[in-house]
Amino acid sequence: MAQQGAWRSVTEPTVTSRREEHLHEAFAKEYGTVGTHMARTPGRVNLIGDHTDYNGLPVMPMAIQRDLMLLCRARTDSTVRAANVDRQFAPRSFEIQQEIAPYDPGDWGNYLKAGGQALAQQYASLCGFDAMVSSDIPIASGLSSSTALMMASALMILDLNDVAISGPQLMEMMARAEHYVGTRGGGMDQAICLGAQPQSASRIDFNPMQLTPIPVPSSWRFVIASSLVQAEKSGAAREVYNSRTRECREALGLVTAACRVPDGTSYKDLMSNASACELLGVAERTLEATLVRRFRHVVTEASRVDDAEQAMRADDVNAFGRLMSESHASLRDDFEVSCEELDNLTEIATGSGASGARLSGAGFGGCMVALCTADDVDGVVDALTAEFYSGREFGEQLEDVLFIAEPSKGACVMEV
Ligand code: GLA
Helix, strand or coil: CCCCCCCEECCCCCCCCHHHHHHHHHHHHHHHCCCCCCEEEEEEEEEEEECHHHCCCCEEEEEEEEEEEEEEECCCEEEEEEECCCCCCCCCEECCCCCCCCCCCCCCCHHHHHHHHHHHHHCCCCCEEEEEEEECCCCCCCCCCCHHHHHHHHHHHHHCCCCCCHHHHHHHHHHCCCCCCCCCCCHHHHHHHHCCCCCEEEEEEECEEEEEEEECCCCCEEEEEECCCCCCCCCCHHHHHHHHHHHHHHHHHHHHHHHHCCCCCCCHHHHHCCCCHHHHHHHHHHHHHHHHHHHHHHHHHHEEEEHHHHHHCCCCCHHHHHHHHHHHHHHCCCCCCHHHHHHHHHHHHHHHCCCCCEEEEECCCEEEEEEEECCHHHHHHHHHHHHHHCCCCCCCCCHEEEEEEECCCHHHHHHH
C-alpha cells in the first residue's frame, strides 16, 4: 500500500459531537448505509498579508475551529455523489475524469469537481465516493469555506485510492485546481487548510511553497466579525478579484522594465534587490495613479508580514495590532477592496480596546479580524454587538457572525 499522507489521522476522536451524529444520520438516510471515512478541513482567518499570495509574496493566516466534515463511503466506479445537511445545497453527482464540465458559476459542486479534475489529470482510474457534507464555517465570509470543501474532497479521493503525495506538492496542485471555479487565487487557503498547526499561525512563502508555524501568544485573542456583506469568491467578487490580479501583473511588468531587469522578474526578486522605498520611487515615476496604488499595497503589505512575524514572536501585541490597522488602510485606500461595513467594524474594534483590526481575505465584504488581549476581548465583543449587530439582521445566532478564533490544526482524514 502506498504511504498515507501526513493528514491521515491515526487517533480516533473520542467525543462525538451532535453535529457529527447528525451527519451520520443524514448519510444513512441519503444512501441507506453507513459512512466509513471522514475528512475534516478547517476554515481560516488571514491575520496579515492579503492580495500578496498570487504575487508570490508572503501571508500569515491561521486555521480556525470552524470546520467542514465530509463523511464518505468509497464507490467502485468513478462517480462522486455528494449531498449536504444544509439543504440549500442540492445533491450533486459527477464522474471523476480529466475534463469535468463545470456547473453554473457559484454552484457548490464546482469545488468538488475542481479537486477531482486536478487529481484525475495526475492519476489514472480513481474511484469516487458517496458523501454527506456538514460545515459550520460561515459561507461567503472570507473564511475559506469553499476551499475547505475542495480540500476535503481531494483528500478523500487521495485516501480512498491510496495515493501518496507530499504536502507541499498537494498544496501547489490544489492552489491551481481552484482556478477551475474562475478565480485566479494564490495558494494561501489551500496551504493553511492542509498545513496549519494547533495554537499557531503560519507564515507562508511561495515559489517554493513553505509553511513556518509561529506560536500565537497565549494572551492574544483574534475576534472575527462578519460585515454581513456576502463575498462570494466564485460570484460577484470574482471579476473584481481577477482585475486586481491583472493590475498587479501589469504594474510588475512596467516596474521591471523601468528597472531594466529581465522580463519575468518576480515581486520577490525585485524586493530582495531593492528597498520598498526605492521600488515605490520607480513606481511613482512609471505607473499611472491606480497602478501606483496597487503596487504600493503589494510591496508594503509584504513588508508588514515580515514585521508582523517578528511582532508575534516577540509577543508584541501593540506592534502586531498597528501593522494590522496599517494593512487595513492599505487594502481600503490603495487596493480598494474594503466596504463601509468592514471600515465600520474596524473602527468599532479599535475604538473599544483592540490593538488593531483589518479586513481578512479577499475583501469586498466578508469578515474583519481584530487583535486584542484576553483582558480587552469582552469589551471589544460587547462594543461590536451593541454598535454593529444590534438593529441588523444576522441570521439565527450571533456566534455565527461574531466569535473568537482559536488557532487550530489543519485537515485530516480518518476511518470512522
Ligand atoms: C482569496 C484567495 C487567496 C488570497 C486572498 C486575498 O481568499 O483565495 O488566494 O488571494 O483572497 O489575500
